Amino acid sequence: MKVTNKIFNFFTFLMAIVPAVALISIFAFVFQESLPLWKFSGFSFFTTYLWNPGFQYQPPHLVHGVLAPQGAQFGLDLFLLGTLSTSALAILIAFPISFLITLNVELYLPSKIKKIMVSMIELFAGIPSVVYGLWGIIVLEPILFRSVEPWMAQHLSFIPGFKGEIYSGAGLIASGIILSFMIIPIVTSVIVNSFDTVPKEVKEGLFSLGATKWEVGKYLTTRYSRASTVGGTLLGLGRALGETMAVLMVSGAIVNTLPTSFYSATNTMAAAITSLLDSALTDSTRMDLAALAALAIVLMVISLGVSIVGRKIAGRGALRGYESD
């Protein structure tokens, strides 16, 4: 083989590992930035919900060998709780919707319209995150605040968490709804794709044993293609966990106050990093920045973990690509 060809091939190899290098450097640099925080907070980072940057106008002091502002305290519980609860609500809303849409386009809808409908659902993934945020603030929050949440508080108050004061429409419910819009296309597209790859003989076999459409749909999604269904849902969850802007705009972005009901304002790890970074820059000890880096590391580990498991279960190629923010 000619030398130029060898050089070319080596170059393609270098380019092929760029994503790996990028991933590893992101993790390494962010982790390195977070190191002082682990020394400063240790395990208490996971056991408190309070987040105080400390007093910037007083001289910093040494704690466990690292400099930190006086009064500083960092714990991720509030943000972790917010991330998990908003994503869980999003999945709770998105899964049944995706499931029913799949049944509809695969079994009930005339096949001509199917493509148009699937493309329409995919459009949900095309709407920029901030546009969802804008819509959430202007349209969704007032509806929740004036009608939906008061109704829930009045009629569902016997269920724990449904009783409480309503101060605004921003919070868990608004975040969960908007996140669900963002992940419905992902979940739907994975389930629809796996439904499409079921051999025709199997579908016909089910029908010729006398199964109804509902029985066929239920069997195919929950048994035959269960891997894709679970994997697709996890991929959607992974996306929801890392989503930033829309949640930042409709969650209420609260700090240091734990939610007391479903109507309370909340906050997520991704949103907190975004909203707290500005003020963290004023901390000369960089401890505040280290705390945000620690938050980023935890967020990355969780959302990558969920996505990797989802992808592994669903199989490569299950997703055509809607997972970026």
Added chain:
Amino acid sequence: MEEKGKVEKIIEIEGLKIETKKKVILDGVDLNIFRNSVNTIVGPSGSGKSTLLRSLNRLLDMEPSMDVSGDVLFEKRNIRDYDPVELRREIGLVFQKPNPFPMSIYDNVAFGLRIQGKKLKKEEMDKLVNRALEDADLYEELKGNLKQMGTSLSGGQQQRLCIARALVLRPKVLMFDEPTSALDPIAKGKIVDLIRALKQKFTVILVTHDMSLTRKVSDYTNLIYEGKFVAKGTGTEFFESEIEEVKDFLSEAD
């Protein structure tokens, strides 16, 4: 073989026409299917044989592009007056390509009963599953291994598993769509024996372009050609027919 006149008709097809926007698949065909016999439909590929089978259990309802007209009477009642679910319970279908579901052999066979039948006690379900396996001549080979995946069996075994799966519902008619074309000669031989045995209790409709299979099992043979039946006859009559298309078809097929 029984005399033709004495045999009862179980399905009567009258003027059945199946077409898409682009082409006519079946052009107003008439055909009788006789009880407890092997009714064979032969013809070159693309002549509409499989479509005919799929219209008999109304599987074609799933394909809105297919326009079906004419009448099919199953036990003197129009199949349009049956619920498709009930109809498919009475008329089973075995496909060209074995299509076991990715579950155990036992679950494959029990599938139809689980979705269609009232909940059964375990012993009773076992009995019905075993009997279907016996009827499909699979029980001896597989007993004790019923937890094995259905998809892990050999091609011939998979095909007989699919037969057992259809038989467990005790259909009155069992339709085979080219059941041997994907199988090796030994597996094929077993299916031949099985079809012969099955006609004692069931009515068999066999679609094939395999003339050796037809010679071995067929009681009534019908040649379909470009959407029309051009020849019908009992086993021997058919093969001695002087009709041009039959001679052509036999010479090409052999």
Added chain:
Amino acid sequence: MKVTDSYAESGHEIQWKNLGSRKIKDKIAYGLSYVVLGIMVVILVSIFIYILDSGASHITLNMLITPGNTATGGVLNAIVGTWELVGMGLLFSLPPSILGALYVVNGRSNGTLSMAARLFTDVLTSVPSIVIGFFAFIVLVQRLNMGYSLIAGGIALSVMMLPYLMRIIEISFRNIPKEQIENAYALGADDIRVASRIYLPQAKVGMFSGILLAVSIAAGETAQLLYSAGWNNNYATGFLHSGVGYLTYVVWNGINYPTTYSHYLAYVSAMLLILSVTGLIALSKYIGRGK
């Protein structure tokens, strides 16, 4: 061979489930699925109408031809900046995507390494965008002293575009008939020639369609830009040490700023975003149709 009696003959009738109740379940699923699909379509359409309507009713020519600071002036600096950033992101991500995809599809590459490269590509798509933004801030903006800039923002966007493009390009490469590639090798072509004569020309439609999709996603990004591209009340004056404006920032900042005019700017930016993003998606689908 003996076949057992049918159930009727042996007095062993199977009890069928009530067909009515099975049918009702089917009907409920049928109805519910239409209701859900209908609701989703209504929501989608209403979001579009709302955004387009509020944008269209507050847009002025002045907004489109002057720069501004999300509270006063226009959004031209943000429009220009958005495309500068997306262009920069594409510049940084497209060449490695094409070359990397060539490595992954090349049959003579090390199989394990190819697999690993693909795995990392997949995983990179799942990194939350704010984590990429945070990384860009501490490494590019601070350590490498780029400041808030076009380059830092472009690299941050490219980290998100790269795995996406690499995968789409890999798929378009794989759609090329194998015989063509084998023929070319059999005729003595080396990898460079096969890449330039077969892979690139044959896959160009699929690649172009994928690029448009990646651009549409990048144009709607915010989180990784906030602390890499920063913001600029005017046009960026260079590649480094000069923040860049972008439309998503105007939406975010404008709607949080308590003046009516800033809200108008947010609406107009949201409309421009949604028009360009859906336009790009539609164009990409049109070009890639039948693929």
